[in-house]
Amino acid sequence: MNVHNAAQEEEIVEMSYAEAIRDALDIALTTDERVVLMGEDIGVYGGAFQVTGDLVHKHGADRVLDTPISELGGAGVAVGAAATGLRPVFEFQFSDFAMLAMEQICNQAAKMRYMLGGAVSVPLVMRFPAGSGTGAAAQHSQSLEAWLGHVPGLKVVQPSTPRDAKGMLLRALEDPDPVMVFEHKLLYKTKGMVPTGHYTTSLDKAEIRRQGTDVTIVASSVMVQRSLEAAEFLAGDGISAEVIDLRSVRPIDRHTIVESVKKTTRLICVYEGVKTLGVGAEISAMVAESEAFDFLDAPIIRLGGAEAPMPYNPDLEKAAVPQVDNIVSSASQLCRGQL
Amino acid sequence: MSKSKKANTPFAIANYERQQLVEALRRMYLIRKFEEGAEDSYMRGLIHGTMHLSIGQEASAVGSCMPLAPDDQITSTHRGHGHCIAKDADIAMMFAEFFGKETGYCKGRGGSMHIADVEKGNLGANGIVGGGIPIAVGAALTAKTLKTGKVVLCFFGDGANNEGAFHEALNMASIWKLPVVFVCENNKYGMSTSTERSTAVANIADRAAAYSMPGKTVDGNDFSAVCEAVNEAVEHARSGHGPSLVENVTYRWRGHSKSDRNRYRTKEEIGEWMERDPIKSFAAELEDHGIMTADEIQALEADVNRQIETAIEFAKASPDPSPSDVTRDVYTEAAQ
Ligand SMILES: Cc1ncc(C[n+]2csc(CCOP(=O)(O)OP(=O)(O)O)c2C)c(N)n1
Numbered sequence: 181m182n183v184h185n186a187a188q189e190e191e192i193v194e195m196s197y198a199e200a201i202r203d204a205l206d207i208a209l210t211t212d213e214r215v216v217l218m219g220e221d222i223g224v225y226g227g228a229f230q231v232t233g234d235l236v237h238k239h240g241a242d243r244v245l246d247t248p249i250s251e252l253g254g255a256g257v258a259v260g261a262a263a264t265g266l267r268p269v270f271e272f273q274f275s276d277f278a279m280l281a282m283e284q285i286c287n288q289a290a291k292m293r294y295m296l297g298g299a300v301s302v303p304l305v306m307r308f309p310a311g312s313g314t315g316a317a318a319q320h321s322q323s324l325e326a327w328l329g330h331v332p333g334l335k336v337v338q339p340s341t342p343r344d345a346k347g348m349l350l351r352a353l354e355d356p357d358p359v360m361v362f363e364h365k366l367l368y369k370t371k372g373m374v375p376t377g378h379y380t381t382s383l384d385k386a387e388i389r390r391q392g393t394d395v396t397i398v399a400s401s402v403m404v405q406r407s408l409e410a411a412e413f414l415a416g417d418g419i420s421a422e423v424i425d426l427r428s429v430r431p432i433d434r435h436t437i438v439e440s441v442k443k444t445t446r447l448i449c450v451y452e453g454v455k456t457l458g459v460g461a462e463i464s465a466m467v468a469e470s471e472a473f474d475f476l477d478a479p480i481i482r483l484g485g486a487e488a489p490m491p492y493n494p495d496l497e498k499a500a501v502p503q504v505d506n507i508v509s510s511a512s513q514l515c516r517g518q519l
Numbered sequence: 520m521s522k523s524k525k526a527n528t529p530f531a532i533a534n535y536e537r538q539q540l541v542e543a544l545r546r547m548y549l550i551r552k553f554e555e556g557a558e559d560s561y562m563r564g565l566i567h568g569t570m571h572l573s574i575g576q577e578a579s580a581v582g583s584c585m586p587l588a589p590d591d592q593i594t595s596t597h598r599g600h601g602h603c604i605a606k607d608a609d610i611a612m613m614f615a616e617f618f619g620k621e622t623g624y625c626k627g628r629g630g631s632m633h634i635a636d637v638e639k640g641n642l643g644a645n646g647i648v649g650g651g652i653p654i655a656v657g658a659a660l661t662a663k664t665l666k667t668g669k670v671v672l673c674f675f676g677d678g679a680n681n682e683g684a685f686h687e688a689l690n691m692a693s694i695w696k697l698p699v700v701f702v703c704e705n706n707k708y709g710m711s712t713s714t715e716r717s718t719a720v721a722n723i724a725d726r727a728a729a730y731s732m733p734g735k736t737v738d739g740n741d742f743s744a745v746c747e748a749v750n751e752a753v754e755h756a757r758s759g760h761g762p763s764l765v766e767n768v769t770y771r772w773r774g775h776s777k778s779d780r781n782r783y784r785t786k787e788e789i790g791e792w793m794e795r796d797p798i799k800s801f802a803a804e805l806e807d808h809g810i811m812t813a814d815e816i817q818a819l820e821a822d823v824n825r826q827i828e829t830a831i832e833f834a835k836a837s838p839d840p841s842p843s844d845v846t847r848d849v850y851t852e853a854a855q
């Protein structure tokens with residue numbers, strides 16, 4: 181199961197996802213002088229999604245550093261700082277703006293260690309407020325985890341609960357390599373029970389959120405909650421769905437997924453990124469290549485984002501990403517042999 | 520460092536010890552002969568890929584690194600062999616890298632375009648034009664935040680000064696007053712495109728004004744002039760006053776890379792610049808000021824030649840990496 185460092189857990193309190201991240205950042209800033217936060221308007225403004233909040237007042241403007249609107253340069257400064265002894269946490273205001281910094285993320289941060297034959301490590305954490313559902317349209321709503329997941333040298337995670345958001349961020353801050361953390365904007369206000377104090381959660385393990393026997397649903401980020409809701413409906417219909425929270429896109433926890441599919445014999449991948457060449461394509465291929473292939477009783481289904489830029493109209497926006505109904509109907513068709 | 524001993528004495532002669540000056544000349548010869556050796560090995564098929572030679576630019580590399588302390592850091596470029604040697608790299612490990620060997624600086628994973636020597640403070644050449652500029656600023660942020668006292672020197676070309684990364688990085692270095700020195704090696708061309716055709720200002724150092732930092736254009740083939748300008752910039756940075764931009768005007772004698780058919784420069788232009796050999800003029804200066812005799816200079820050159828031969832032998836005899844290690848060092852910790 182998951183590595184929660186229980187020894188240091190003090191008590192468990194309710195926190196929002198954003199508060200849990202802020203708590204992790206606060207602990208890191210307090211205990212490690214090498215940690216600096218960098219990003220646009222993360223100081224007195226508190227961050228576009230109020231994740232850094234008031235941290236600048238507690239830790240000062242040298243540790244909670246407002247950058248100019250310079251994604252490429254800012255990311256590069258974070259890379260250089262990480263390679264020379266700091267532990268920067270770089271916040272993109274919206275994950276979409278990371279496209280301006282792809283050169284530093286993919287050509288520099290991801291490759292520096294390898295190109296130099298192991299002579300350096302780049303302990304860089306980047307945070308990406310991602311996803312749709314806020315009416316922000318095509319340039320402020322994307323899910324780019326598969327883009328970065330394609331790059332060896334990066335680790336890419338998508339915590340779906342406040343508890344994981346904090347534990348995985350604290351673990352990322354101990355990691356010697358670049359860790360990209362995708363935070364769905366719809367999750368920021370969701371609440372959950374979170375241990376106070378320092379604990380870490382592994383970056384490479386999926387988590388079974390609900391046990392089941394008829395179909396495996398591998399979901400990521402905000403799709404985990406939707407899949408759990410779908411599973412509840414399906415249970416009323418006599419279908420027992422197992423819901424796996426993927427949590428990490430690179431590396432993908434092959435073992436947990438393959439074992440589940442061997443048990444349930446059916447697989448649905450649910451993710452918000454564009455369906456084609458996305459995370460679900462990788463999971464499907466991984467299962468098709470595995471010993472679980474012989475166990476499959478039905479075709480694999482991918483429920484992913486539409487093959488379109490994210491639209492503005494609320495109904496269109498909903499139609500562009502998987503919803504609970506889509507998961508329910510796909511799973512029932514699959515389990516009734518209608519596919 | 521004592522201030523100018525004699526009026527009209529070149530800065531370097533007046534301010535550095537004999538042994539430092541001899542070492543500077545030795546490094547300039549090492550760069551020239553290392554690159555000639557690399558070129559020769561390439562022709563013989565011992566090195567694959569491509570490479571970017573800096574022959575003709577040696578005074579810029581060595582003069583810029585001269586004012587640095589051993590643990591100061593640099594970022595380098597695709598034309599980075601000279602920077603690496605100027606920062607005191609071991610040429611045997613450099614050759615081994617070019618030959619793709621496990622004993623090379625990057626264990627054969629990087630080659631010429633990623634040559635680095637992190638222990639000596641060289642954070643690496645870069646295959647991306649302008650890629651190292653923000654990274655240098657990040658290293659300077661580390662120096663300032665952790666109060667290490669280090670200065671970071673960032674090499675880049677005239678071509679790189681038109682990248683967005685240049686603008687973003689110089690602006691940040693300036694607003695945060697970071698200890699970084701930007702050294703533009705203006706060799707007049709980015710591949711085939713001249714600065715006249717690519718760059719809206721007459722001198723790249725003019726752009727310093729846009730970032731409220733000192734900017735200076737110097738003769739990049741004059742070792743002492745480079746030392747003086749960079750020294751001032753290093754002292755400015757070390758004393759907490761922030762970044763500067765120094766432009767070393769120089770020239771590469773060879774083509775851009777191995778694919779260059781030389782369709783954009785005249786023989787005359789190349790010839791004129793070869794007349795202004797930075798190594799010859801520095802050697803003459805040392806002789807004129809009684810620092811070294813002609814015999815001593817010859818002996819130094821011969822010594823460098825022997826060192827090159829030994830280094831190439833080391834590279835040839837070194838083991839290749841094992842194909843089974845192709846994914847080693849992608850991550851710091853091996854996957855379970
Ligand atoms: C981002 C990027 N664009 C283009 C190239 C191809 N390229 C490699 S070196 C070079 C010229 C660079 O000119 P300059 O910065 O003046 O350096 P020089 O080669 O003259 O030393 C070009 C276009 C590259 N490596 N990276």
Ligand SMILES: [Mg+2]
Nearest residue numbers: 676677708709
């Ligand atoms: Mg050039």
